[in-house]
Amino acid sequence: MLNVDPAPASQMNLKKLKQAEKTFFNVYPEGFADPAMEQIGKRHKVDQMTTLCQEAFKKTRFTKFRTASDDMVKMVGRSSMVSMFEKPKFRDFVAGLDDKDRRKLTNSLKAFLHGTQQKGFEDMVELLAREKLAKWSIVTIIPNYFHPLQEVFVKPTTAKGVIKYFELEGLEYKPRPSWAFYEEYRRQILHMRSKVDSRLAPNNAAFCGFLMMTMKQPD
Numbered sequence: 001m002l003n004v005d006p007a008p009a010s011q012m013n014l015k016k017l018k019q020a021e022k023t024f025f026n027v028y029p030e031g032f033a034d035p036a037m038e039q040i041g042k043r044h045k046v047d048q049m050t051t052l053c054q055e056a057f058k059k060t061r062f063t064k065f066r067t068a069s070d071d072m073v074k075m076v077g078r079s080s081m082v083s084m085f086e087k088p089k090f091r092d093f094v095a096g097l098d099d100k101d102r103r104k105l106t107n108s109l110k111a112f113l114h115g116t117q118q119k120g121f122e123d124m125v126e127l128l129a130r131e132k133l134a135k136w137s138i139v140t141i142i143p144n145y146f147h148p149l150q151e152v153f154v155k156p157t158t159a160k161g162v163i164k165y166f167e168l169e170g171l172e173y174k175p176r177p178s179w180a181f182y183e184e185y186r187r188q189i190l191h192m193r194s195k196v197d198s199r200l201a202p203n204n205a206a207f208c209g210f211l212m213m214t215m216k217q218p219d
Helices: 014-027 035-044 046-056 059-063 065-078 086-095 099-114 117-129 136-146 156-165 179-193 204-215
Strands: none
Touching: 014 204, 046 065, 046 136, 059 065, 059 099, 065 086, 065 099, 065 136, 086 136, 099 117, 099 136, 117 136, 117 179, 136 156, 156 179, 156 204, 179 204
């Protein structure tokens, strides 16, 4: 299990977070178990995608790198959280890779999920950047499904909004993915999640959805 050092309380506006919690429960008394939220959740199929990813990207499955790379395309393509514009670009990118680069791509994901995370992250960004595909959504979506309580999906609009609205310190969003930002953003998101009712955070994707929804509400 991922060990994340707790972020100091001064690194976020706890008052705003607790107000967001109150606001959300006023509308959805049962949190993400509320019938209205369950209907929204069905569109994203996080549990189903988690099951598929955890099977497809078990450590032993990476011996067949072409299958693993094809599965990466399938998971990105099926995700409701990845832009419709990015899906075909990623599909075509992988289709055009030779075996050496396909192996590099799958090895980067294997390292992120099962080995040295920073190396895996940075190797993937380097490879994707060749075709201007080093996008936060593509880099973080599969880890988010594979470890739904440990990793975070970085959606640019949500990340920028959360940083600004909840006054997170030490974070400057940039379009090109970087390990330094991801590691610190993840640490602070997990710390924020620890401060709210568990019904608001069945997984990190749902918790970030809660943050996004409450940012739209008046203070």
